[in-house]
Amino acid sequence: MNALVPLPVLLPVLGAGASLALLHHPRIQRWLSLGVLSAVVVIAAVLLVEADRSGPQTVWIGAWPETLGIVLVADRLAALMLLVSAVVTLAVLAYSVGQGMTEDEEGAPISIYHPTFLVLVAGVANAFLAGDLFNLFVSFEMLLFASYVLLTLGGTAARIRAGTIYVLVNLLSSTLFLISIAVTYAATGTLTLAHLTQRLAELPDHVSLMIQLMLLTTFAIKAAVFPLSLWLPDSYPTAPAPVTAVFAGLLTKVGVYAILRVQTLLFPYSPLTDLLLCAALLTMIVGILGAIAQSDIKRMLSFTLVSHIGYLILGVALASRAGTAGTTFYVVHHITIQTALFLVLGLVERRAGSTALMRIGGLARIAPLLAVLFFVPAMNLAGIPPFSGFIGKVGLFQAAQADGGWLAWTLVGAGAVTSLLTLYAVAKTWAVAFWRTPLEAHEALEAIGADAAVPGHDTHARQHRGHVHTAQGTVSRTDIEEARRLEDDDAPDRDFHKLIEAGEDNRHSPLGMLVPAAALVAVSVALTVVAGPLYALGTRAADDLHDRTAYLTSVLTEEQP
Structure with a gap:
């Protein structure tokens, strides 16, 4: 099965080239992209079965000398991450196709979107499979190059501004990564991870510690670990819904994966536990405090994304098999949940016309299916039992308790508080956006002023002054006042809701967007059903990471002459 290892990278790259050649045939582009990602899902599943059954699958690319060789390794962790990323990217692509069919004016141009998206998928897959630092660097550059294009699609001022911040931060981290690679090669004469474990x-000690800190800083920027996470909440919310979903679900997790791989494989006896525990603590607390202060659902979810990175870093920091197993399970959970939530939020934005909490209401009555699709992963994100989020947090808390240190116990308390505050943030979102009526939304908007309702979106507010967004479209203030008068007159046959439902610009959720979002929500629920076998797989992956024997044997025995 070693021959299958390069295919999750090779197929999307070839697909991107073919898609680029088919710029004037968007229908063929769509089917080509969907076919490529479907094939990657199947291949990733086969690699996971083989890695779990027979050990790491390894292949060397090209006839390079051993210190310069390019090696791809699919062990249990890499294959699991590869499968999860393939599933969510397939769902996001299908959602994108559905959104493109609606001819949404904010949507991504299909001719550019598909090849760029496939390059992003190839970069993510290569990052998970990379067996040397330089190939990992190339992987990050591939996915970052694609993300620059995807983030600024549409060319709006907000997207260009957010894209500028995103590009500058990632250029800085890439430069630091390149310097780290140069220092590592100068000190050891190799960049292959298997050789680095020995050299x-x-x-x-001071040279090894310097290399470790440089690599950790690089990956912490990419993973959005506090205080290197300030770029994320301003960058992600401006992108189109499918782009935000794949960014939130995958890109930060690639950084977490790199931290986990480097810490367990290269620096097992220098875990920097206290430093990483402090970073995890601050990431949790600062992220969730930012989330509960937001009045826009996209920004709220972006801050919760930051806060839940803290749980992943907690497992890494403990440097134990139990902590690594907890992180492995939780990263699978969080990739799925975060992507599903942003896809559903795209449907909310299309239906209500906004994601600002002060501008929407009544969605639970108007679109009950959409309300359920948001509620289920939101509760999962908050860690409500028996969902997978609860199981993952319990596993991480048990690992922290086994550590016994005061910092680890502090993280248990902070994790519990973060979970409660996450529940508060998503419950507030549900109560405001889904449960209250559009009339209550309008009255709240009137109370604080239209411009203050959407911080940082003054132009949008001015364009809609005199109107209020509802679950059925945009309704003028004159209509709202008439609705209030009718309610005061106790006219049941001409009540407020009937007037709202008669409004123009009635929007429905396109089936092409609804089905992929619902499917990913179903996958997130399925994680709870298969939590036992999945956690057992994560435990076996953690054993491999801490033992290292299987990984090193696979790479070094397959090495080219």
């Missing part, structure tokens, strides 16, 4: 141990 880093021979270096003076």
